[in-house]
Amino acid sequence: MGEWIKSILVFTIFFSVVLYIMPSEKYKKYIQTAIGFVMIIVVINPIVRVLGFSDNLSFNIRYEIADLEYISSEDAYYRDVVAAIIRDELEKEYDLHMQVQVYMEENKSIRTIELSGESVDLETENDIRQNLSLKYGINEDMIIIY
Numbered sequence: 001m002g003e004w005i006k007s008i009l010v011f012t013i014f015f016s017v018v019l020y021i022m023p024s025e026k027y028k029k030y031i032q033t034a035i036g037f038v039m040i041i042v043v044i045n046p047i048v049r050v051l052g053f054s055d056n057l058s059f060n061i062r063y064e065i066a067d068l069e070y071i072s073s074e075d076a077y078y079r080d081v082v083a084a085i086i087r088d089e090l091e092k093e094y095d096l097h098m099q100v101q102v103y104m105e106e107n108k109s110i111r112t113i114e115l116s117g118e119s120v121d122l123e124t125e126n127d128i129r130q131n132l133s134l135k136y137g138i139n140e141d142m143i144i145i146y
Contacts, residue, residue: 112144128143
C-alpha cells in the first residue's frame, strides 16, 4: 500500500514539473490528457493485482498478440506461439519444464494439447488439466500428459 501511494506521489510531482516547464500552452491539454490516462493505470494497477486479474490480463494480451500474428502467418507458426504461451504458463505456475504440442482445428481452435518431459503427481496433473481446459475452452480429456 505504501509503494502504491509513493508511486502516485512521485508520478504526480514528476508530471507537475513537466507541465510547469512546458514552454507552450498549445500542447498542455494533450499532455494533461495523456497524464490522466497514465494516472488511471497507476491507480488501478494494484487493485487489478490484488483481485488476481493481472495474470488473466497478461494471458489475454499474449493470446491476442498470437491471434494477430496468426492473421499474417502460417498455421504452424500460430501453433508454436500458443505452445510457447502454454510452456511459459507451466514454468511460471508449476515450475515445470515440459514440451508442449498443440493440435488445432481448421478454424484455429485448439483440438488437443500434449504435454511431456517431466513426471507430475496426480493432483498437479488434474490442476493443469483444469486450468488449461478453462483457459483454452477445451475438454479436459483433450489434454494429454505423458
